[in-house]
Amino acid sequence: MSLLPTPPPEYEHEKSNFLVASPYTDLAHLLDLATLSPPCQLIATALTAMQAVTDSYATTAYEDAFNWADVVARLAQLAEAGGYTYPETSFYVIVFRSRVPHSTSRAYLGDLDAETHREAVASGGLLKxxxxxxxxxxxxxxxCLWRNRSDAKRGGAGKGHAQAMLEVRGLYLEWRVERLRFIVGEGAKSWRIVQWED
Incomplete structure (x- = not known):
């Protein structure tokens, strides 16, 4: 059962069970909200408001690079409209920071990226x-913001992801992966981002 309320006109895209949760908009890349628990449905919908707040997001601390307060405020609105008390919930976050030479084929990188995203969506649990x-x-x-670490591991186990990881060494001048935990407080009244600890 979905707790998503009927949205106001400015959130028209929230009416469908299929949500655009990435830069890719064809069906194989859409998030099926019906496969998620209420907390995940709501955060995925709220994350459609996510955007960078600085042009230097590639080098800025993750918690300062995006409009998290706006996302969590939208989450609180959605929960309240659905008569739902949002529980404290945490999510697994992967951050991939990179530097590519200008000679790298952006089209090829895009093809690799699209395939890894399609696999991740098909595996389940990728929220943004x-x-x-x-x-x-x-x-x-x-x-990527995932429901949990297990989902992320499963999402990264496909052939496309393996191919993309092999290509990293040849296509990137440098790259670094960060693992974080995004924690939303009870009632969506607070949020914090901390290092992931196993």
Whole structure:
């Protein structure tokens, strides 16, 4: 059962069970809200408001790079409209920081990325995927927010992901992965981002 309320006109995209939760908009890349628990339905919907708040997001601390307060405020609105008390919930976050040479084929990188995203969506539990545009030095950031770490591991086990990881060494000048925990407090009244600890 979905707790998503009928949205106001400015959130028209929230009417369907299928949510655009990434830069990719064809059906194989859409998130099926019907497969998620109420807390995950609501956070995924709220994350459609996620955007970078600085042009230097590729090098800025993750918690300062995006409009998390706006996302959590939207989450609180959705929960309240559905008569739902949002429980404290945490999510697994992957941050991929990279630098690519200007000679790298962006089309090829895009093809690799699209296939890994399709696999991740099919595996279940990917709530949000975002990537930016490389800056003048080729630096960029991509990030995934998952229901939990198990989902992320399963989502990264496909052939497309394995191929993309093999390509990293040849296509990127540098790259780094961060693992974080995004914690939303009870009632969606607070949030924090901390290092992931196993």
């Amino acid at each position: 995927y975002w990537f930016g545009t490389p800056d003048k030095d080729g630096r960029n950031l991509a990030t």
